[in-house]
Amino acid sequence: MAFWGPKSDKVALLKKVAFFDGLSGQQLSQVAKLADEVEVEAGRKLAQAGDTGRELFIIVDGEAVVRPARGRAIRLGRGDFFGEMSLIDGAPRSATVEAATEMRLLVVGQREFWQLLSTAPSIGRRIMAAMAERLREANAAYSAEP
Numbered sequence: 001m002a003f004w005g006p007k008s009d010k011v012a013l014l015k016k017v018a019f020f021d022g023l024s025g026q027q028l029s030q031v032a033k034l035a036d037e038v039e040v041e042a043g044r045k046l047a048q049a050g051d052t053g054r055e056l057f058i059i060v061d062g063e064a065v066v067r068p069a070r071g072r073a074i075r076l077g078r079g080d081f082f083g084e085m086s087l088i089d090g091a092p093r094s095a096t097v098e099a100a101t102e103m104r105l106l107v108v109g110q111r112e113f114w115q116l117l118s119t120a121p122s123i124g125r126r127i128m129a130a131m132a133e134r135l136r137e138a139n140a141a142y143s144a145e146p
Contacts, residue, residue, distance in 0.1 A: 018079035034112040047097040053086020062103030
C-alpha cells in the first residue's frame with residue numbers, strides 16, 4: 001500500500017533528508033542507485049533484537065520506536081537512521097525497532113552499505129558521530145542506574 005503515491009525521484013528525496021546534506025549531485029545519484037525506497041505501515045517490526053542485521057534504514061518520513069534490551073525506548077524521525085551497528089561489526093541487532101507511524105524509508109543492504117561509505121565518506125563520519133553519541137547516552141544511562 002502506498003501512502004505517498006508513486007515512488008518519488010530518489011535524488012529529490014535524498015535532498016530532503018539531513019543525513020545526506022553536503023553531498024554533491026553526483027554522490028546523491030550514486031546513493032540513489034544503492035538505496036531502495038520502502039513504505040511501511042504503522043506497527044510493522046523493522047528490526048528484531050538478536051537477529052542478524054543485513055541493512056541500514058534511513059528515515060525519510062514517519063517515526064520509529066527503538067526498544068533496546070536495556071534502557072528506555074527512544075523515538076527516531078526524519079533524517080535518523082538505524083541498523084548500522086550490525087553492518088559494521090556483524091553482531092546481532094541490539095534493539096527491536098517498530099514503525100510508530102506510516103513510514104517512508106531508504107534501505108541500504110550490507111554490500112551497498114560499504115559502497116555507500118566509499119562513495120560518500122562524509123556519511124561514514126556522520127554514522128561514527130551518531131554511534132559515539134548513542135554510546136555516550138547509553139553509558140550515562142547505565143551509570144545512572146542504581
